[in-house]
Amino acid sequence: MKCRIDKSKCKIFLRFGKMPIANGFLKKNQFKKEYFFELNVGFNKKLSLFQLEKNPSPKKMFNENYPFYTASSKFMVSHFEKFSLWVKKYFSNNKKFKILEIGSNDGTFLKNFKKNYHVGIEPSKSVHKDAIKNNVNSENKFFNYKTIKKYIKKKIKFDIIVGSNVICHIPDQNALINNILKILRNNGLFVFEEPYLGSMYEKVSYDQIYDEHIYMFSATSIKKIYEKYGMKLIDAIPQKTHGGSMRYIVKNNINSKISKRLKKILFNEKLKNIDNFKGCIKFKKEVEKSKKRLREKILSIKSKKQKICGYGATSKSTTILNYCNINFKHIDCIFDTTPFKIGRYSPGTHIPILNHKLFKKKNYKNVFLFAWNHKQEIMKKEKKLKNINWFSHLN
Numbered sequence: 163m164k165c166r167i168d169k170s171k172c173k174i175f176l177r178f179g180k181m182p183i184a185n186g187f188l189k190k191n192q193f194k195k196e197y198f199f200e201l202n203v204g205f206n207k208k209l210s211l212f213q214l215e216k217n218p219s220p221k222k223m224f225n226e227n228y229p230f231y232t233a234s235s236k237f238m239v240s241h242f243e244k245f246s247l248w249v250k251k252y253f254s255n256n257k258k259f260k261i262l263e264i265g266s267n268d269g270t271f272l273k274n275f276k277k278n279y280h281v282g283i284e285p286s287k288s289v290h291k292d293a294i295k296n297n298v299n300s301e302n303k304f305f306n307y308k309t310i311k312k313y314i315k316k317k318i319k320f321d322i323i324v325g326s327n328v329i330c331h332i333p334d335q336n337a338l339i340n341n342i343l344k345i346l347r348n349n350g351l352f353v354f355e356e357p358y359l360g361s362m363y364e365k366v367s368y369d370q371i372y373d374e375h376i377y378m379f380s381a382t383s384i385k386k387i388y389e390k391y392g393m394k395l396i397d398a399i400p401q402k403t404h405g406g407s408m409r410y411i412v413k414n415n416i417n418s419k420i421s422k423r424l425k426k427i428l429f430n431e432k433l434k435n436i437d438n439f440k441g442c443i444k445f446k447k448e449v450e451k452s453k454k455r456l457r458e459k460i461l462s463i464k465s466k467k468q469k470i471c472g473y474g475a476t477s478k479s480t481t482i483l484n485y486c487n488i489n490f491k492h493i494d495c496i497f498d499t500t501p502f503k504i505g506r507y508s509p510g511t512h513i514p515i516l517n518h519k520l521f522k523k524k525n526y527k528n529v530f531l532f533a534w535n536h537k538q539e540i541m542k543k544e545k546k547l548k549n550i551n552w553f554s555h556l557n
């Protein structure tokens with residue numbers, strides 16, 4: 163268990179209680195040895211940084227069994243294709259740009275850059291193997307000094323370093339930025355997309371908070387952090403992915419100009435208390451209300467002797483289920499497409515995960531949509547099924 167680097171400056175305001183590893187889908191014979199930790203959330207006022215108090219060691223989370231495959235969602239595949247076009251447009255005057263991706267998963271993004279000098283760094287063996295199958299130059303490692311040493315020795319500097327839904331997973335942001343600066347050229351870009359604090363506040367989607375999401379960034383926090391390192395947040399572009407994310411564009415040159423869009427976003431963060439502790443307190447109250455509402459909904463369905471199933475065994479669902487004390491007694495099963503999860507049980511609450519192909523046959527009338535961030539894609543797929551009470555903790 164690691165402590166946050168700025169723990170002393172971080173004020174704890176929200177306690178979710180004991181939590182298992184969010185992606186730790188397990189077999190029956192592993193129930194007794196299941197690992198739990200206290201999920202506490204705090205805010206660093208100086209950096210406007212929303213963060214966990216402590217997190218389990220990354221090796222506990224991103225190991226050979228890590229079950230997240232970017233390619234499992236058509237929407238995500240198309241998103242990364244569009245993202246790659248955005249990068250290519252930015253470098254239209256320098257077509258031979260060198261690109262490195264931190265947490266390159268199964269290569270869904272990098273396979274769009276096969277003609278460029280490209281490197282993917284991916285610590286999880288399962289998804290790294292798929293990247294190799296995709297002919298992507300993937301290294302099965304964590305992004306750290308040891309991994310980048312060979313590029314420093316060869317004096318290779320990248321024009322752009324990218325990370326999607328991974329930067330907030332890295333406990334030591336200082337070490338991360340120091341390493342980036344060693345291999346990013348002057349005026350080069352560090353571009354990353356992460357779930358956005360503002361979207362989480364708006365939707366009260368507190369299920370974004372789990373072991374892997376050590377930080378929930380805002381434009382204000384990113385601006386403050388990177389300025390300490392002589393880098394400049396020059397733009398921020400809202401994204402629909404993961405229920406509301408932000409693409410941050412940080413330039414390795416403190417004197418760079420910032421976009422109008424970013425100015426607006428920073429202003430909005432002040433207006434909505436996203437940059438200060440007031441926002442945290444409001445969010446905490448909303449989360450407590452949401453828990454009460456959800457428990458009432460589930461207990462009311464159960465009191466009518468009706469059955470409930472889940473759809474999409476997301477990491478996010480681990481926070482909802484454990485925080486709201488909802489388990490296999492309330493929800494019979496969760497349907498999912500991920501081969502690794504099928505036949506296993508949900509972390510902490512031990513709900514069986516079934517093959518999504520059985521969903522139609524089982525004919526459930528109350529469906530908890532845990533994968534609410536894929537609602538459009540899922541509704542399109544299941545539109546023939548009528549009279550289903552789809553719900554989530556968001557409504």
Ligand code: TYD
Nearest residue numbers: 235474475476477478497498499500533536
């Ligand atoms: P994801 O969006 O990655 O959320 P998290 O980051 O919280 O894990 O997970 C989506 C999950 O939903 C994943 O296990 C695959 C599953 N899924 C389906 O079962 N059917 C679908 O149509 C889609 C899009 C996803």
